[in-house]
Amino acid sequence: xAYYEADVLVIGGGLAGAWAAVGAAREGARVILADKxxxxxxxxxxxxxxxHWWVPxxxxxxxxxxxxxxxxxxxxxxxxxxxxxKTWDTLPTLxxxxxxxxxxxxxxxxxxxxxxxxxxAMRKLAEDLGVQILDxxxxxxxxxxxxxxxxxxxxxxxxxxxxxxxxxxxxxxATGGCAFLSPLLGANNNTGDGYLMAAEAGAExxxxxxxxxxxxxxxxxxxxxxxSYAFARYFDxxxxxxxxxxxxxxxxxxxxxxxxxxxxxxxxRMPEHVRVRLPQISPNFLLPFVRxxxxxxxxxxxxxxxxxxxxxxxxxxxxxxxxxxxxVSGLYAAGDAATRELIAGAISGGGNQxxxxxxxxxxxxxxxxxxxxxxxxxxxxxxxxxxxxxxxxPAHGDEHIDTDEVIRSVQNExxxxxxxxxxxxxxxxxxxxxxxxxxxxxxxxxxxDSDNNPSKTVRQRExxxxxxxxxxxxxxxxxxxxxxxxxxxxxxxxxxxxxxxxILTGGLDKVWTxxxxxxxxxxxxxxxx
Amino acid sequence: xxxxxxxDRCTQCTRCVDICPTNVFDAVPDQPPAIARQNDCETCFMCxxxxxADAIYVEPExxxxxxxxxxxxxxxxxxxxxxxxxxxDEWSADPQYSNQHWRMDEVFTxxxxxPRPVVEEETTP
Numbered sequence: 001x002a003y004y005e006a007d008v009l010v011i012g013g014g015l016a017g018a019w020a021a022v023g024a025a026r027e028g029a030r031v032i033l034a035d036k037x038x039x040x041x042x043x044x045x046x047x048x049x050x051x052h053w054w055v056p057x058x059x060x061x062x063x064x065x066x067x068x069x070x071x072x073x074x075x076x077x078x079x080x081x082x083x084x085x086k087t088w089d090t091l092p093t094l095x096x097x098x099x100x101x102x103x104x105x106x107x108x109x110x111x112x113x114x115x116x117x118x119x120x121a122m123r124k125l126a127e128d129l130g131v132q133i134l135d136x137x138x139x140x141x142x143x144x145x146x147x148x149x150x151x152x153x154x155x156x157x158x159x160x161x162x163x164x165x166x167x168x169x170x171x172x173x174a175t176g177g178c179a180f181l182s183p184l185l186g187a188n189n190n191t192g193d194g195y196l197m198a199a200e201a202g203a204e205x206x207x208x209x210x211x212x213x214x215x216x217x218x219x220x221x222x223x224x225x226x227x228s229y230a231f232a233r234y235f236d237x238x239x240x241x242x243x244x245x246x247x248x249x250x251x252x253x254x255x256x257x258x259x260x261x262x263x264x265x266x267x268x269r270m271p272e273h274v275r276v277r278l279p280q281i282s283p284n285f286l287l288p289f290v291r292x293x294x295x296x297x298x299x300x301x302x303x304x305x306x307x308x309x310x311x312x313x314x315x316x317x318x319x320x321x322x323x324x325x326x327x328v329s330g331l332y333a334a335g336d337a338a339t340r341e342l343i344a345g346a347i348s349g350g351g352n353q354x355x356x357x358x359x360x361x362x363x364x365x366x367x368x369x370x371x372x373x374x375x376x377x378x379x380x381x382x383x384x385x386x387x388x389x390x391x392x393x394p395a396h397g398d399e400h401i402d403t404d405e406v407i408r409s410v411q412n413e414x415x416x417x418x419x420x421x422x423x424x425x426x427x428x429x430x431x432x433x434x435x436x437x438x439x440x441x442x443x444x445x446x447x448x449d450s451d452n453n454p455s456k457t458v459r460q461r462e463x464x465x466x467x468x469x470x471x472x473x474x475x476x477x478x479x480x481x482x483x484x485x486x487x488x489x490x491x492x493x494x495x496x497x498x499x500x501x502x503i504l505t506g507g508l509d510k511v512w513t514x515x516x517x518x519x520x521x522x523x524x525x526x527x528x529x
Numbered sequence: 530x531x532x533x534x535x536x537d538r539c540t541q542c543t544r545c546v547d548i549c550p551t552n553v554f555d556a557v558p559d560q561p562p563a564i565a566r567q568n569d570c571e572t573c574f575m576c577x578x579x580x581x582a583d584a585i586y587v588e589p590e591x592x593x594x595x596x597x598x599x600x601x602x603x604x605x606x607x608x609x610x611x612x613x614x615x616x617x618d619e620w621s622a623d624p625q626y627s628n629q630h631w632r633m634d635e636v637f638t639x640x641x642x643x644p645r646p647v648v649e650e651e652t653t654p
Contacts, residue, residue, distance in 0.1 A: 036550075037551060274636055291607060
């Protein structure tokens, strides 16, 4: 067992984890960042290229009001203002690490950064600030003090078959959202591990019903880069063009068409001057086409909708204070691991808002974790409890579970358009029955074998997290008996003002939901005004 | 999915082993890395980007491994395409491959401003 001590442990090395590590280190903390894969390539940002919500001061009031209305009453203008402000102040400080270009007018463009270069820059910055990076080191479980505050985490260095333990004064979960291995580009590590670890410590989740966002990709590919599809035309198998609106309403239209038969896409509306620049705007986008001998600008290719779960969905760990602390003492959440209802409400924050959130929540949680650690100390002399259970310390049995089979079963409930995009009580109840049964399976079997077979142990734990996440998503979806934002109930197709509140969920063997009384009470008219 | 490591190009630097987010490679002494867990590949192409020897080829199909003809990949000039288009390493000084990602917003704006194709609406509700 490798043993470490740090003031702050950051779990996850995507965009949010990177900023959390930087925030904590700038506050003077000794920081360890552990990533399941590699800090620089892991996560959905590294494989993509985010814009950021970038609003000049004079336009902020209007932008926030517009976005609050779009969030259908569940977003909080105060939090929106906070992340706009934080993002505006922070991105230019990265200039020594990322080569911000000038546009055709000679102005420096800060808002859009290309994924691989952005995360490479963040890694370098973190290294220069003294952050100790543990790559290929998935976390498996949290450690708790006797007073239920967080004491660190335990995991495996999966390339050297060795367990690790980090004792820390505070922990930031930046483990990403969960896209149920849909496959969504860059999301294979994002299996809801952070939700499960936190829930075992008693943390609450919020907004998990907002997990029905889907993105188009070629049928054979995980390339879910979306920009080019702004020019897309879609056709059914007979060659008839489909009437597909721009923006979020496109999902339901495309999903209905795909339930009826294959759907084909053409990017022929993309102007020539954009086509020629595309390899330098999004260098990975064309790779799947070129390598299959498809010209997407002249040929039609079949497309699918890839589930984003809580990635470009909204839900995640409930945020209990302005420092992004969860409802567990000393445990913070940043980026897609946290709920983004605060800034996006009932609709996707998309790349811009979610990146601004990852940056801001990362910096806030990192700084707060550093301050907390300074106050509480690491308390490394105290005995602590490792609290991981399902998939790690089974209640019965010691056989490995067939994780492939369980994952396929979870996907069969969480990804089909007729179950997740078009929701209804009977279908959600059926899915929950299946998921509850799967939970018993992952809870009661499996084997803790992390020193001999770390990949298998990690997979068991990921499988448990996928099942748990599915149960939280659909339990919240069942509780929200209305249609709002990306949550569409065919048996309740209208918005119902009685549900203008956030829905909390949590629990392991018994999943619970309840209304969040702290949701800002504002009518849409007030928000718009 | 990850398909090929060209052993005649591979310098055995094991950078791909280090940076693969889903840990598909195993380092092998005195040999190129082995593709040990192909099914774990998420087809993110990151290994190609980090391979300065342009020795790696990722086939775009995500659901299943398909046979790849190494000679065809070579002949088509596909090796190193992603790294070159990204302007990394020796390409960083070439303005042809400079990072144009900042244009994303103007591309979206352009798309939104274009007239939508007129499509006959379905008659069924």
